[in-house]
Amino acid sequence: MSVSYNDFVIRFANVNGSGSASANGMFAKALFRMGIPVATRNIFPSNIQGLPTWFEVRVSEKGYLGRREGVDIMVAMNAETFVEDVASVSPGGYLVYDSSKPLAKHLQRDDVIEIGIPIATMLLPEYSDPKQRSLFKNITYLGALAGLLNIDFDVITGMVATQYKGKDQLIAPNIRALELGRQFAFDYLQAPLPLQVRASDQVGDRIMVDGNMAAGLGSIYGGASVCAWYPITPSTSVAEAFETHANRLRIDPETGQKNFAIIQAEDELAAIGIVIGAAWNGARSFTATSGPGISLMSEFLGLAYFAEIPAVLWDIQRAGPSTGMPTRTQQSDIVASAFASHGDSKHVLLFPSTPKECFDFAAQALDLADRLQTPIIVLSDLELGMNDNLSEPFEWDDSRRYDRGKVLNAQELDEVEVFGRYLDVDGDGIGYRTYPGTHPEKGAFFTRGTSRDEFAAYTESPEVYEKNMIRLLKKWHTAAELVPAAEIATSAQRVGVIYFGTTALPMPEAMDQLRDEGIELDACRIRAFPFGAEVAEFIENHEIVFVVEQNRDAQMRMLLINELECNPKQMIAINYYAGLSISANFIVSSITDYYQANKLARLTEVQS
Amino acid sequence: MTFVVKPRTHHPRLPLNDLGLTRRDYEGSVSTLCAGCGHDSVSAAIVQACAELSLPPHRFAKVSGIGCSSKTPSYFLNKSHGFNSVHGRMPSVMTGANLANRDLHFIGVSGDGDSASIGMGQFAHIMRRRINMLYIVDNNGTYGLTKGQFSATNDKGSTSKKGAPNLYEPIDLVTMAMQIGASFVARSFSGDKQQLVPLIKAGLKHKGMAFIDVVSPCVAFNNHQGSTKSYEHIRQHTKNVVDADYIPVHQEITADYRPGTREDVNMPDGTTLKLYKLDENYDVHDRVGALNYIQRRQESGEVVTGLLYVDPEAADCHEIMDTVQRPLNELNEPELCPGQDKLDLINDSFR
Numbered sequence: 034m035s036v037s038y039n040d041f042v043i044r045f046a047n048v049n050g051s052g053s054a055s056a057n058g059m060f061a062k063a064l065f066r067m068g069i070p071v072a073t074r075n076i077f078p079s080n081i082q083g084l085p086t087w088f089e090v091r092v093s094e095k096g097y098l099g100r101r102e103g104v105d106i107m108v109a110m111n112a113e114t115f116v117e118d119v120a121s122v123s124p125g126g127y128l129v130y131d132s133s134k135p136l137a138k139h140l141q142r143d144d145v146i147e148i149g150i151p152i153a154t155m156l157l158p159e160y161s162d163p164k165q166r167s168l169f170k171n172i173t174y175l176g177a178l179a180g181l182l183n184i185d186f187d188v189i190t191g192m193v194a195t196q197y198k199g200k201d202q203l204i205a206p207n208i209r210a211l212e213l214g215r216q217f218a219f220d221y222l223q224a225p226l227p228l229q230v231r232a233s234d235q236v237g238d239r240i241m242v243d244g245n246m247a248a249g250l251g252s253i254y255g256g257a258s259v260c261a262w263y264p265i266t267p268s269t270s271v272a273e274a275f276e277t278h279a280n281r282l283r284i285d286p287e288t289g290q291k292n293f294a295i296i297q298a299e300d301e302l303a304a305i306g307i308v309i310g311a312a313w314n315g316a317r318s319f320t321a322t323s324g325p326g327i328s329l330m331s332e333f334l335g336l337a338y339f340a341e342i343p344a345v346l347w348d349i350q351r352a353g354p355s356t357g358m359p360t361r362t363q364q365s366d367i368v369a370s371a372f373a374s375h376g377d378s379k380h381v382l383l384f385p386s387t388p389k390e391c392f393d394f395a396a397q398a399l400d401l402a403d404r405l406q407t408p409i410i411v412l413s414d415l416e417l418g419m420n421d422n423l424s425e426p427f428e429w430d431d432s433r434r435y436d437r438g439k440v441l442n443a444q445e446l447d448e449v450e451v452f453g454r455y456l457d458v459d460g461d462g463i464g465y466r467t468y469p470g471t472h473p474e475k476g477a478f479f480t481r482g483t484s485r486d487e488f489a490a491y492t493e494s495p496e497v498y499e500k501n502m503i504r505l506l507k508k509w510h511t512a513a514e515l516v517p518a519a520e521i522a523t524s525a526q527r528v529g530v531i532y533f534g535t536t537a538l539p540m541p542e543a544m545d546q547l548r549d550e551g552i553e554l555d556a557c558r559i560r561a562f563p564f565g566a567e568v569a570e571f572i573e574n575h576e577i578v579f580v581v582e583q584n585r586d587a588q589m590r591m592l593l594i595n596e597l598e599c600n601p602k603q604m605i606a607i608n609y610y611a612g613l614s615i616s617a618n619f620i621v622s623s624i625t626d627y628y629q630a631n632k633l634a635r636l637t638e639v640q641s
Numbered sequence: 642m643t644f645v646v647k648p649r650t651h652h653p654r655l656p657l658n659d660l661g662l663t664r665r666d667y668e669g670s671v672s673t674l675c676a677g678c679g680h681d682s683v684s685a686a687i688v689q690a691c692a693e694l695s696l697p698p699h700r701f702a703k704v705s706g707i708g709c710s711s712k713t714p715s716y717f718l719n720k721s722h723g724f725n726s727v728h729g730r731m732p733s734v735m736t737g738a739n740l741a742n743r744d745l746h747f748i749g750v751s752g753d754g755d756s757a758s759i760g761m762g763q764f765a766h767i768m769r770r771r772i773n774m775l776y777i778v779d780n781n782g783t784y785g786l787t788k789g790q791f792s793a794t795n796d797k798g799s800t801s802k803k804g805a806p807n808l809y810e811p812i813d814l815v816t817m818a819m820q821i822g823a824s825f826v827a828r829s830f831s832g833d834k835q836q837l838v839p840l841i842k843a844g845l846k847h848k849g850m851a852f853i854d855v856v857s858p859c860v861a862f863n864n865h866q867g868s869t870k871s872y873e874h875i876r877q878h879t880k881n882v883v884d885a886d887y888i889p890v891h892q893e894i895t896a897d898y899r900p901g902t903r904e905d906v907n908m909p910d911g912t913t914l915k916l917y918k919l920d921e922n923y924d925v926h927d928r929v930g931a932l933n934y935i936q937r938r939q940e941s942g943e944v945v946t947g948l949l950y951v952d953p954e955a956a957d958c959h960e961i962m963d964t965v966q967r968p969l970n971e972l973n974e975p976e977l978c979p980g981q982d983k984l985d986l987i988n989d990s991f992r
C-alpha cells in the first residue's frame with residue numbers, strides 16, 4: 034500500500050470545556066515543530082461548557098492553509114455528535130473512536146476504516162479520579178495518534194514538559210497517558226497508517242499564532258497607550274493580548290508603574306468614547322469589537338470623522354446580521370464599517386490576511402489615524418483572529434519613528450502667525466491640531482460634532498459647511514495614497530480575481546487547481562479602502578473580474594462599483610457566507626461553473 | 642447660534658490673582674443661552690473659582706455632551722481646549738482624555754437629560770472609576786432645546802408649563818453618585834453664588850471624582866408655579882447642611898465668623914478644606930448616614946444642599962490602575978516600543 038505523507042485533514046469532535054483544546058493544540062503544534070505546514074480551525078459553539086466543539090487541522094506539505102472540505106481522520110470523542118461525525122468522514126478515511134463500548138451496527142460504514150481504542154477501559158486501572166480519567170482521555174488519543182501517524186514522540190513529550198513547567202507532578206502522568214495510547218497503537222492497530230507525517234522543511238522560520246494575539250502585540254509596538262474595550266466574541270482576545278503583553282513589556286523599570294491604561298468599558302459606546310477622548314488628548318488608543326459593536330459605535334465614529342479625531346478600531350467579524358452566529362466567521366461588516374454613522378461619513382478600512390499583517394496593520398493603523406486625524410477600522414475576522422495559523426515572524430525596525438501627524442507644540446505655535454484647527458495649510462485636506470494644555474495663549478480650540486469654520490467656531494453658513502465637506506473629501510483622496518496598496522499578481526490575463534482578508538487563505542490552492550483546469554487568473558488582493566489607483570487599473574485591464582468574499586450581499590463588490598464606477602456586469606460576485614471559512618473547493622467550483630455557463634475559453638482549449 | 646468673542650479690554654482695577662491674571666482671563670465667549678438662564682450663573686461661578694484658585698487658564702480640558710448645559714464650556718475658560726461630544730457620552734470622552742494626560746484639570750459639564758437619561762450608564766461608570774475631574778450637572782428638570790419635555794430628574798407631581806403633572810419617579814444623581822464611588826459629592830443652586838463658588842473650588846482641588854449637582858432653573862420652560870425646579874421653589878425648599886471653603890496652602894487660616902461648627906479637612910496636597918456644619922446631625926464623612934439624611938429630607942420635599950460627602954484620601958482612577966506619573970500622551974518610542982530584541986523572544990514563544 035502506498036504511503037501518503039503530510040497531506041490530510043483531521044477533525045477532533047469533543048465536548049466544549051472537556052479539556053480537549055490543550056491536547057488538540059499539542060497535536061497541531063507537534064506537526065508544526067516537525068516543520069510541516071498546518072492550519073488549525075476551532076469550530077466552537079457560543080457556550081461555555083457542554084455543547085459540541087470541533088477542532089480541525091489541515092496538514093499540507095504544499096503549504097495550503099485554507100479550509101479543505103472533507104475529513105480524512107475523524108477523532109470522534111463526543112457521543113452526542115457521533116452519528117454526524119461518522120457521516121462526515123470522506124470515503125476511504127479513518128474513524129478513531131473509544132471502543133470501550135462496541136460500535137453500533139448502524140454506525141458502521143463499509144468505506145471507512147474504523148480504529149477503535151478502548152480508552153475508558155485502559156484508563157480505569159490507571160487513574161482513580163474520574164475527572165482525571167476524563168482529562169487523560171484526550172492525552173491518550175493524542176498518544177495513539179502519535180503512533181498511528183508516526184509523529185516524532187520526543188516532540189510531544191517535550192511539549193508536555195514545557196506545558197507543565199512548574200507543575201512537575203503533572204508531567205509523569207501525562208507522559209504515561211501518551212505512552213499508553215501510543216503502545217496500544219503499536220500493539221493492536223498496525224501503526225503507522227499509510228497516511229502519516231514526516232519531518233519537513235516547509236515551515237521555515239514561520240511562527241504559529243492567531244491574528245488577535247498579533248493585533249494586541251502590534252498595538253503595543255505601534256505605541257498605543259490607551260485601550261478601551263467591551264467583551265464580545267471573537268474580538269475579546271485582542272484586548273486580552275494587549276493587556277498580557279503590556280504587563281510584561283510596558284512596565285516602567287524604575288517605579289514598576291504602567292506605561293499604559295486599559296479599561297474594560299461598560300459597553301461598546303463607552304469603549305469608543307474613551308478611545309476618542311484619549312486620542313483627542315494625544316494618547317494613541319484603540320478598541321476591538323465585532324459586528325454588533327460596529328452598530329453601537331457608529332454615532333461616535335461619525336463624530337470622530339467629522340470632528341477629525343484619530344481612533345483605531347478592530348472589528349473581528351463574525352456571522353451577522355444581529356447576533357447572528359457569534360462563533361462563526363464572515364466578512365460581512367464591510368459596508369457597515371465603511372459608512373458607519375449618519376450623514377455623509379466614510380471611513381478608512383484595512384484588511385489584514387495573516388497574523389503578520391495583523392501585527393503590521395496594528396502599528397500602521399495608529400500612524401494612519403494620527404496622520405489622517407480620522408478613525409481607522411481594521412477588518413479582521415474570526416477565522417484569522419481566533420485560529421492559530423502559520424505566519425511570517427513579526428518584525429520591527431528599531432529606527433522606525435511613530436508618525437504623530439500634524440501636531441503643533443508650544444514653540445511651533447509661537448512661530449505660526451494664525452492658528453486655525455481646520456485650515457488646509459498644506460493642501461492635503463488635513464489641518465494642524467494641538468493637544469490640550471499646550472500653550473498659555475495660542476492653539477486652544479473647541480472640538481464639536483456640529484458644523485464649524487476653519488477656526489473651529491460654530492457656523493451654519495452654507496458656504497462654510499460645504500467647503501468643509503469638500504475638504505474632507507480631499508482628505509479622503511490623501512488617504513487613498515497613504516493606505517497599504519493592493520497586492521497584484523498579473524500575467525496579462527483577460528480575467529482577474531479580487532479578494533481580501535482571509536479569503537486569501539485558500540486562494541493559492543484555488544489558483545493552482547484552476548490552472549490545472551486551464552483557467553489562469555490575474556490576482557488582486559485588496560488591503561485597504563479607499564482603493565488606490567492600482568485597484569482601478571486592475572479592474573480596467575480585465576474584461577471580467579471575480580470578486581470573492583465571505584458575505585451574502587457582495588459588499589466589497591458594492592464598494593468597488595460605487596467608488597470606482599466600474600461596470601457591474603464586469604464584476605462577478607462569488608460569495609460564501611455559511612459561517613465556516615471559504616474553501617478552495619468552493620472558489621474553484623464557482624469559477625469553473627461560471628466559465629462553463631458563459632462558455633469562456635480556457636487555456637487548454639486555446640492551445641488545442 | 643453665533644460665536645461672539647468678548648472684547649479683551651477690562652477695567653484697570655480688576656483684581657489680579659497669583660498668576661497676575663484677572664477674572665477676564667478665565668472667561669469664554671458670549672453666552673447664547675436665554676437671559677436669566679441658571680446655567681450662565683454656573684459658568685460665571687466656574688470662571689470665578691478658577692481665577693481665585695490662580696490655576697493656569699490653559700491647563701484645563703472641558704468636555705460636555707449635548708444640550709443647553711453642554712453648550713456652556715464655550716462660555717468659560719477660552720484658553721483651554723473644549724470638546725462638545727455626543728449626547729450622554731461626556732463621561733467616556735472625559736475618561737479617555739483623563740487617561741491621556743493626568744496633569745490637566747478636567748471639567749465635565751452635563752445636564753439632567755444628558756446624564757440622567759441617555760447617559761445614565763456612562764454617568765454611573767465614570768463615578769465607579771473615580772476619574773479625577775469635576776463633574777457638574779446643570780440640573781433644570783427639563784429638555785430646553787426641544788422645548789420643555791420633562792427630564793428624568795423632574796420630581797413626581799411637578800407640573801409642566803401647561804400644567805400637566807410629571808407622573809414618574811425622579812432620579813437623584815447625588816445619592817447615586819454617593820453610592821457608586823464619587824469621593825466628593827455636593828449639591829448647590831445656581832442662584833447661590835456664595836455657596837457654589839467655594840464648592841467648585843473645593844471640587845477642582847479634590848483628587849478623584851468630584852460631582853456637583855447644581856439646580857439651575859430653566860427660565861423658558863421650567864420656572865413657573867408648580868415646578869419644583871423654579872427659582873422660587875428652590876429658594877424656599879433648600880436645606881443647606883454643610884458650607885465649604887477652600888484655603889490654599891500658603892494662606893493662613895484666620896478666625897472667621899460664619900455660622901456652624903467648623904471642621905478643617907486636610908487635603909493630600911497640603912491645602913485645607915474648611916467645612917461649616919449647619920446641621921449638627923450631619924456627618925460629611927459618613928456615606929450611609931448622609932444618604933439616609935438626604936433621602937429623609939427629600940421625602941418631606943426639602944432639597945439638601947452643600948458639601949454632602951467627601952473622602953479626601955480616596956484613590957483616583959490612575960492610582961487604582963497604577964499608571965506612570967508622566968502623562969501617557971508624553972510617552973514615546975523609548976517607553977512605548979519594546980524593540981526587535983524582545984520581538985525575537987516573542988516570535989520564539991510562537992514556535
